Amino acid sequence: DTNARILMRFRSSLSNASALSNWGNESNLCSWNGLLCRNGQIFYGLRLENMGLEGKVDVEALMELSNLTSFSVINNTFEGPMPEFKKLERLRALFLSNNKFSDEIPDDAFEGMRRLKRVFLAQNGFTGYIPKSLANLPRLLDLDLHGNSFEGNIPEFQQKDFRVFNLSHNQLNGSIPESLSHMDPSSFAGNELLCGIPTRISCHNFSNVSRSLTPDPSSPPQKKGKNRHILIAVLVVVAVVVFASIAALILIHNHRRKRFQPSIPGKQANSQSNAGFQESQSIDLTSDFKKGGDGELNFVREDRGGFSLQDLLRASAVVLGSGSFGSTYKAMILNGPDVVVKRFRNMNNVGKKEFTEHMQRLGSLTHPNLLPLAAFYYRKEDKFLVYDFGENGSLASHLHGRNSSELTWPTRLKIIKGVARGLAYLYENFPGQTLPHGHLKSSNVILDHSFEPQLTEYGLVPVMNRSHAQQFMAAHKAPEVSQLGRPNEKSDVWCLGILILELLTGKFPANYLRHGKGGNKADLATWVDSVVREEWSCEVFDNNIKETRNREGEMLKLLKIGMFCCEWSVESRWDWREAVTKMEELKERDNEDDYSSYASEGDLNSRTMTEDEISFSVNN
Numbered sequence: 001d002t003n004a005r006i007l008m009r010f011r012s013s014l015s016n017a018s019a020l021s022n023w024g025n026e027s028n029l030c031s032w033n034g035l036l037c038r039n040g041q042i043f044y045g046l047r048l049e050n051m052g053l054e055g056k057v058d059v060e061a062l063m064e065l066s067n068l069t070s071f072s073v074i075n076n077t078f079e080g081p082m083p084e085f086k087k088l089e090r091l092r093a094l095f096l097s098n099n100k101f102s103d104e105i106p107d108d109a110f111e112g113m114r115r116l117k118r119v120f121l122a123q124n125g126f127t128g129y130i131p132k133s134l135a136n137l138p139r140l141l142d143l144d145l146h147g148n149s150f151e152g153n154i155p156e157f158q159q160k161d162f163r164v165f166n167l168s169h170n171q172l173n174g175s176i177p178e179s180l181s182h183m184d185p186s187s188f189a190g191n192e193l194l195c196g197i198p199t200r201i202s203c204h205n206f207s208n209v210s211r212s213l214t215p216d217p218s219s220p221p222q223k224k225g226k227n228r229h230i231l232i233a234v235l236v237v238v239a240v241v242v243f244a245s246i247a248a249l250i251l252i253h254n255h256r257r258k259r260f261q262p263s264i265p266g267k268q269a270n271s272q273s274n275a276g277f278q279e280s281q282s283i284d285l286t287s288d289f290k291k292g293g294d295g296e297l298n299f300v301r302e303d304r305g306g307f308s309l310q311d312l313l314r315a316s317a318v319v320l321g322s323g324s325f326g327s328t329y330k331a332m333i334l335n336g337p338d339v340v341v342k343r344f345r346n347m348n349n350v351g352k353k354e355f356t357e358h359m360q361r362l363g364s365l366t367h368p369n370l371l372p373l374a375a376f377y378y379r380k381e382d383k384f385l386v387y388d389f390g391e392n393g394s395l396a397s398h399l400h401g402r403n404s405s406e407l408t409w410p411t412r413l414k415i416i417k418g419v420a421r422g423l424a425y426l427y428e429n430f431p432g433q434t435l436p437h438g439h440l441k442s443s444n445v446i447l448d449h450s451f452e453p454q455l456t457e458y459g460l461v462p463v464m465n466r467s468h469a470q471q472f473m474a475a476h477k478a479p480e481v482s483q484l485g486r487p488n489e490k491s492d493v494w495c496l497g498i499l500i501l502e503l504l505t506g507k508f509p510a511n512y513l514r515h516g517k518g519g520n521k522a523d524l525a526t527w528v529d530s531v532v533r534e535e536w537s538c539e540v541f542d543n544n545i546k547e548t549r550n551r552e553g554e555m556l557k558l559l560k561i562g563m564f565c566c567e568w569s570v571e572s573r574w575d576w577r578e579a580v581t582k583m584e585e586l587k588e589r590d591n592e593d594d595y596s597s598y599a600s601e602g603d604l605n606s607r608t609m610t611e612d613e614i615s616f617s618v619n620n
């Protein structure tokens with residue numbers, strides 16, 4: 001049978017397959033929707049994403065496709081148990097995320113899949129244990145199981161060096177195997193009953209609960225039902241206690257608000273502006289400011305002001321988020337501006353005089369792409385910085401929130417050019433600083449009503465406690481930090497590169513960051529590089545911009561800039577001037593001459609990068 005006939009048979013078991021209506025012309029298989037071909041000729045994969053497909057995945061038909069190495073049905077509505085993919089022994093990549101697959105996956109479901117490197121089962125309804133055969137895959141590099149209902153202990157993985165590893169938001173419990181202790185904590189988030197390194201929860205505290213919840217691997221499957229009941233009972237008790245505490249806090253809080261804060265009719269909390277995706281919560285700033293401090297709000301620029309500390313304390317306030325340095329509030333001042341108050345707990349690197357001088361220098365910076373620092377409040381133990389409020393929240397909240405489709409290619413280009421201009425201004429006007437920004441990341445890019453970006457939390461390195469900076473500041477995630485022990489003048493450029501890649505791929509960099517023994521060994525840049533080199537080629541681009549025709553040349557140029565900024569070796573990494581100059585040259589649309597070289601190969605979806613185009617990429 002020819003591939004064409006086999007594929008038609010495969011399609012016949014799907015329902016709602018209108019997206020595959022152009023399948024049929026046997027002489028040009030590579031023009032069929034969702035088919036991946038190398039060099040436009042050799043069929044090697046199916047990429048049936050976002051097509052509303054449902055029905056049966058006919059694995060028997062797929063078995064007959066001798067070249068099939070990649071299979072993706074991400075973002076469809078397939079349901080029921082996972083099909084028997086182990087029959088496809090040649091498969092290298094399996095993507096089933098964002099469907100409605102459910103039930104337990106048999107322990108031997110991946111047995112014999114010796115070539116399988118990438119397994120994405122996220123955001124489905126899988127239950128039961130993580131199958132042992134998955135943990136035993138010899139070549140596994142990317143594993144994403146987040147957002148399911150996997151339970152029980154995490155098995156010992158044979159493979160230790162992952163590029164992507166995400167088990168977050170399941171119901172796993174017990175101690176994390178030592179072989180995974182170098183992973184980023186976010187890989188395990190949302191599994192309330194996991195303990196051990198890297199969760200920072202000692203298994204000792206958990207021993208009683210986890211002993212009763214951790215299934216004995218040798219126990220028969222029906223024991224799982226009993227464990228589930230115990231888990232539910234524990235969760236119900238925890239939920240009741242939490243609920244009662246919240247109710248009590250709300251009562252106390254309302255009482256205090258009545259005393260200290262007149263409510264402001266018509267003013268609403270900005271509920272979409274946090275990258276932590278938590279809902280806004282009303283709070284009372286009074287208690288935070290009252291203890292200690294010199295009682296003064298120190299304004300650092302003449303064009304801001306018009307309100308006093310008392311006005312700020314009387315303002316109604318909501319929590320926008322809680323980052324690595326402390327909480328961030330939005331304060332709505334009566335007859336005054338909305339401002340953002342950010343509390344920093346680890347800012348004791350310099351004394352009060354130096355701190356004040358540094359804040360005044362920051363206050364003197366003025367650029368359309370910098371969020372102005374308006375004032376500060378000094379206390380020995382913590383500091384409060386007051387910034388303008390950005391109406392549209394952070395870039396992170398848009399990019400990774402529900403409305404990421406608003407971010408069209410022209411908007412993304414405008415944002416990243418603005419970021420580059422803000423950064424260039426910092427470099428030119430803040431000389432003598434190793435890291436003029438130091439904490440450049442998408443939650444520190446604030447957007448105004450027209451999506452013009454403004455950088456925030458810039459220039460804070462000199463006043464930040466060193467150990468805290470090392471642990472949490474974005475520039476300290478650059479690879480030279482693990483090689484040289486400290487960031488250098490190109491570490492901000494690394495952050496700019498990561499931001500470019502995040503903007504183009506729509507991927508959250510923290511999910512790709514992994515700590516190896518010698519420091520960070522993988523990140524979004526490594527992932528992009530590997531994808532560009534491997535079978536998915538240009539498919540790194542976020543779905544929301546992928547279909548933009550006549551822009552692919554410019555998008556590729558930005559991808560290259562991002563990768564040059566993310567060169568591991570500092571010598572080969574671009575410096576900020578080169579990156580900014582190249583970004584200024586980017587246009588919304590391809591110019592006719594450039595475009596003709598891409599047009600013959602179709603749009604980005606089916607285009608493979610040439611060797612030449614990827615030769616610039618990251619060395620690692």
Ligand SMILES: Nc1ncnc2c1ncn2[C@@H]1O[C@H](COP(=O)(O)OP(=O)(O)OP(=O)(O)O)[C@@H](O)[C@H]1O
Nearest residue numbers: 273274275320321323324325328340389390394443
């Ligand atoms: N000036 C601002 N205007 C509007 N929203 C803001 C402003 N500053 C911060 N935010 C929002 O508040 C959220 C929380 O900010 P916060 O700085 O506490 O956390 P973060 O940036 O995620 O982490 P970090 O502490 O590492 O900077 C941000 O994600 C952003 O959405």
